[in-house]
Amino acid sequence: MNAIKCIMLLSLLQASACSIKPWVKPYHRAKLAEEIMLYDRDPVSDGYVHHVRQAREGARGAEGAGGGGCGCN
Template identity: 40%
Template sequence: MIRLITRSLLVLLTLAGISACAGVKPWERDLLAKPQMELDSDPLQTAFDEHIYFSKEASSGGRGFGGGGCGCN
């Protein structure tokens, strides 16, 4: 698990590193500003699905803080 954490952090740092040369100017955000380009374009839908999967599968979270708030028996 420690190795996985180290590797994941390396990937994240690399991404942060290459980010310095990526990106757009503010006036190039026409497409990114559309609601369908939001990372979570329908938070209620995301919450419903995460709750369903949390109660039927052994995994949760990832996108945000996972699961919780449910006995789900």
């Protein structure tokens, strides 16, 4: 009996998990797709900002790819 209850419970959990579906439909994403929402709107400019920070701050990483030396002393 307990086994049946377990199976029923697992089935219920599985059904509820499957019921979580994408809640923002593609046709509701127009505003999200606007370029003003982007952090890296202009790669040539954003790469420069990361480089300036990397050269003058101790912290590094989790901000985008950087390269090379620093020209910072």
